[in-house]
Amino acid sequence: MRRRLLSELGRRHTAARVDAALASLVVGTGADVAIVTRGGGAPLFGPALPQANVVRIEPRVYAETPTGGARVRLLEAASAIAPRIEVHAPTVSEGTYRGRLAIDLPRRAARALGLAVAEPGDRFEGRFAHAFFDEEPIIEEAAHAGLAFIARRGAWVILERSEVRSGEVAAPFGRELVRAIALVREAERLRLANAPERAVRAMRERGRREKARGPIGRARLRRAIGWLDAAFPGGPNCLRRTLVEIGLDATAARETLVFGLDVGRTGHVAFKDSEDRSFDVVFEVPPDAPSSRKS
Numbered sequence: 489m490r491r492r493l494l495s496e497l498g499r500r501h502t503a504a505r506v507d508a509a510l511a512s513l514v515v516g517t518g519a520d521v522a523i524v525t526r527g528g529g530a531p532l533f534g535p536a537l538p539q540a541n542v543v544r545i546e547p548r549v550y551a552e553t554p555t556g557g558a559r560v561r562l563l564e565a566a567s568a569i570a571p572r573i574e575v576h577a578p579t580v581s582e583g584t585y586r587g588r589l590a591i592d593l594p595r596r597a598a599r600a601l602g603l604a605v606a607e608p609g610d611r612f613e614g615r616f617a618h619a620f621f622d623e624e625p626i627i628e629e630a631a632h633a634g635l636a637f638i639a640r641r642g643a644w645v646i647l648e649r650s651e652v653r654s655g656e657v658a659a660p661f662g663r664e665l666v667r668a669i670a671l672v673r674e675a676e677r678l679r680l681a682n683a684p685e686r687a688v689r690a691m692r693e694r695g696r697r698e699k700a701r702g703p704i705g706r707a708r709l710r711r712a713i714g715w716l717d718a719a720f721p722g723g724p725n726c727l728r729r730t731l732v733e734i735g736l737d738a739t740a741a742r743e744t745l746v747f748g749l750d751v752g753r754t755g756h757v758a759f760k761d762s763e764d765r766s767f768d769v770v771f772e773v774p775p776d777a778p779s780s781r782k783s
Contacts, residue, residue, distance in 0.1 A: 491612060493591065494585065495612065495613070496591045496606075496610075496611070496612055496613070497591065497594060497595070499606055499610075499612045500604055500606045501554040501555055501603055501606065503559070503608075504643075505554060506554050506557075506558050509552070509553050509554055509558060510553070510558055510561060510562070510769060511531070511533070512526045512527075512533035512535060513525075513526060513531070513533070513549070513553075513562065513565075514527060514528065514529030514530055514531060514532060515529060515531075515532045515537070515538065515543075515566065515569065516529050516530065516532055517538040517540055519541065520540050520541040521540055521542045521543075521544060521697060521757075522538055522540040522542070522543045522544070522566075522569045522570060523543075523544050523546060524543060524544065524545045524546060524549060524562070524566060525546040525549055526549060531617050531652065532562070532565050532566075533565060537569050538567055538569060539569060539570070540569055540570040541570055541571070541572065542570050542572045542573075542574060543566040543567075543569050543570040543572070543573045543574070544574045544576075545562070545566060545573065545574065545576060545741075546576060547573045547576040547578070547643075548576070548617070549562075550562065550575050550576060550577050551577065551617045551618050551620070552615070552616060552617050552618075554610070554616065555607065555617075556607060556619070556625070556629055558741070559618075559629050560632045560633045561628050561633075563575075563629065563630060563633035563635055563647070564633045564634070564756040565606055567633060567634060567635055567649055571648060571649045572647070572648050572649075573635060573646075573647040573648070574644050574645070574646055574647075575626070575628050575644065575645045575647060576643055576644055577620055577643070577644075577645045578620070578642075578643035579620045579621060579622055579623060579626075580619055580620070580621065580762055581621050581622070581711075581714045584619065584621060585714075585715065585718040588608075588621065591608075591611075592608035592609065594606055595607070595608050595610075609621065609625070621714075622707040622708075622710055622711045622714075623637070623640065623645070623703060623704075623706075623707040624704050624707040624708060624711070626645055627654075627703050627704055627707070628704075629700070630631065630645075630647045631653065631654065633651060634650065634651070635647040635648060635649060636648055636649075636652075637649035637703045639642055639761070640761060641760075641761050642761055642763065642764035642765075643764035646751065653762060654702065654703075655706070656702035656703070656704050656705060657706055657721065658701065658702065658704040658705035659705060659708065659709075660708075661708050661711060661712055664705075664708050664709045664711075664712040665712040665715065665716065667709075667712075667736055668672070668709070668712045668713045668716045668732055668736065669716060671732050671735050671736060672713075672716055672717075672720065672728070672732055674735075674747070675687075675691065675728055675731035675732045675735060676728055678690055678691065678731060679725070679727050679728055679731060681709070684727060684747065684757065685773060687727070688730075688731065688732055688734065688745060688773060691731045691732075691734045691735040691741070692734055692741045692742075692775060693769070694735045694741075694743030695734045695735045695736060695737060695738055695740060696738055696741045696742070697738070698735070698736055698737055698738050698741070699737070700737065700738035700739045701737050701738075701739060701761060705737075706737060706739065706740070709733065709737060710733060710734060713732050713733055714729065715728050716732075717732075718731045726756050726757050729755050730745065730757050730758070730759070733759075740759070742775045743759050743760065743775065744760040744772055744773065744774045744775065745757055745758070745760065745773040746758055746759070746760050746767070746770055746771070746772055746773075747770070747772075747773065748765065748766075748767030748770050748771075749767055749768060749769045749770075749771075750767050751768045751769075760772065
């Protein structure tokens with residue numbers, strides 16, 4: 489662990505590496521869809537770009553493009569091809585908190601002092617990849633490229649061209665953390681004393697009276713809940729996180745939840761389309777309807 493920590497903190501991207509990563513991007517078209525990947529094909533930054541209705545940035549391409557500036561250039565090039573961009577950019581949070589404290593916190597401090605270090609979220613062990621812990625950095629990079637965040641569909645983020653900058657005024661992370669702390673005990677009480685659907689209904693009733701956050705506000709709230717849940721006595725719990733989120737955000741309170749179960753293992757709950765996971769049995773719980781089962 490110590491060796492990896494020193495390795496991560498000592499690494500950074502050279503200009504040559506960034507240029508090489510961008511130069512390796514290629515684009516192919518078919519049936520009104522342009523595919524951005526790495527390998528053989530027409531260079532994405534070549535003299536003649538195709539035109540399409542949708543651009544799909546394939547798995548690992550976005551995460552393995554070093555630096556936020558280079559990812560913005562990738563999105564700008566994709567936006568010149570089509571008005572709608574589908575980016576494979578999964579978020580990950582479970583099991584990341586120790587690394588974020590040990591690696592990313594020192595990086596943030598070093599960058600604040602003007603030192604040239606890797607970005608928070610960069611991971612160099614084995615094959616380089618940038619980890620996205622929530623949607624906020626993806627939304628910000630998209631905005632710099634003139635793109636608006638539309639939705640997430642599992643591991644895919646949907647973006648569209650937009651000349652209008654988002655007017656969202658999101659609460660600071662610290663304020664969201666205080667709100668989460670104030671509610672987490674009630675969420676835990678409901679979780680332990682009730683069936684999951686009854687606990688969800690109770691928190692939905694509360695959440696409908698709360699502010700409806702935009703994408704950035706929702707990402708900050710979810711980040712605050714994740715940190716709090718990771719430090720909660722007894723360990724993290726997906727239902728606890730979900731209850732706090734739907735109790736603090738009107739948008740979350742109106743979304744469908746998915747309860748998944750693998751035979752012989754524990755279950756999982758998440759917002760529909762928020763994660764790229766499959767289960768043996770799935771129960772969908774819409775905001776105002778009885779649950780339905782899929783297998």
